[in-house]
Amino acid sequence: MTPNDIATSIASLGSAEQGGVRWSTMATYCLCGSSQVPDDQRSWD
Amino acid sequence: MIFISTCSQDETTDIVMRELPTAYVLRFNIDKPDDFAWDFHRDGFRIVDKVSDKELTDKTLTSFYLRKPMYFDLIDVPKYGCVENWRREETDELFNDFFRECQSRGLVTLVRSQNNKYGKLRQLLVAGKHFHVAPWHFFHGELPAELENGRWVVKSMTQTPIGQGKVFFVKEVDPRALDLSYPWFVQERIEGEEEVTVVYIVGKMYAANAPRDSFGGDDSRKALFVNPISWPRCELSPAEERAIKGFMDETGYRFGRFDFIRKDGELWFLELNPNGQWAWLDEKSEHGLVSMVADAIKSEDQAHRASAEWHGDIRMGI
Secondary structure (H helix, E strand, O other), X not given: OOXXXXXXXXXXXXXXXXXXXXXXXXXXHHHHOOOOOOHHHHXXX | OEEEEEOOOOHHHHHHHOOOOHHHEEEEEOOOHHHEEEEEEOOEEEEEEOOOOEEEEOOOOOEEEXXXXXXXXXXXXXXXXXXXXXXXXXHHHHHHHHHHHHHHOOOEOOOOOOOOOOOHHHHHHHHOOOOEOOOEEEEOOOOOHHHHOOOEEEEOOOOOOOOOOEEOOOEEEOHHHOOOOOOEEEEEOOOOOEEEEEEEEOOEEEEEEEEHHHOOOOOHHHHHHHOOOOOOXXXXXXXXXXXXXXXXXXXXXXXXXXXXXXXXXXXXXXXXEOOOOOHHHHOOOOOOHHHHHHHHHHHHHHHHHHXXXXXXXXXXXX
């Protein structure tokens, strides 16, 4: 198994209604992050 | 004036700002540079929110609250770069350097840059002195013998995008099936009754819990997508509070949100998130968490304003 075999497709998750949509968006990006996040902030997730 | 550096869709900042004096806060969204103008020079600086006409200068800054920026519009950076990414990197670096300068002048609140930072490995090493910690391995190339048996979950150390529109959740795996050409972080699966999260705010604590079986998996974040669960406030024992304070004192963090699993009444450490999302625990500001954080920011800001060294004359380049 590679990391790709273990990871979950965002599209497969769907999204909850009401407040869940916003927090799920945040959660997605908490998980995805960005290659541009500076190193000294990367640990602050 | 309090300067908050974050991104435009940071819900936690939206919520905490409700309890801060609006006229006294300038929020900088690092993903929306077109909304702002700035000029840092040898005699000071000026940052303008062009939408609200609010202005912050070296004469009016009293505190810098750094939120973790997240970029919703990821840039597809080609091998030799692109001007969009160059703009973002230049902006990032300027405001990170501004943050570090404010920290050196004692003007940051809650979150500080950690030269001696604690990633997942170091957190687990320290946590073993203060909490129960399930066996864990970071490994590559050879399968540790301990992983031949038992139940294990795989985690990721970083937030690096994995591609193909996928995210890396905590997931139970058979370690024997893992491709050993990749670096892996696995931990023994904890069979606990509930997940407990604790927000630590400069010595004060706010704890909340949710039953493990409400997540639909091993990662509580997954529930946010399909069926948001509630996290009612809960109590910690004095011994648990001492352990949390001991961990924070040892690592040097002043703010953060812990994740634990409670098993047979005892806390098992998962991780500390030093500057992530926490306001979903009190989205309507009715349980006291948002007030605790806002009060801490205001209290530290008050202390900054009372400092004779900085009051009314915060100058750059001195």
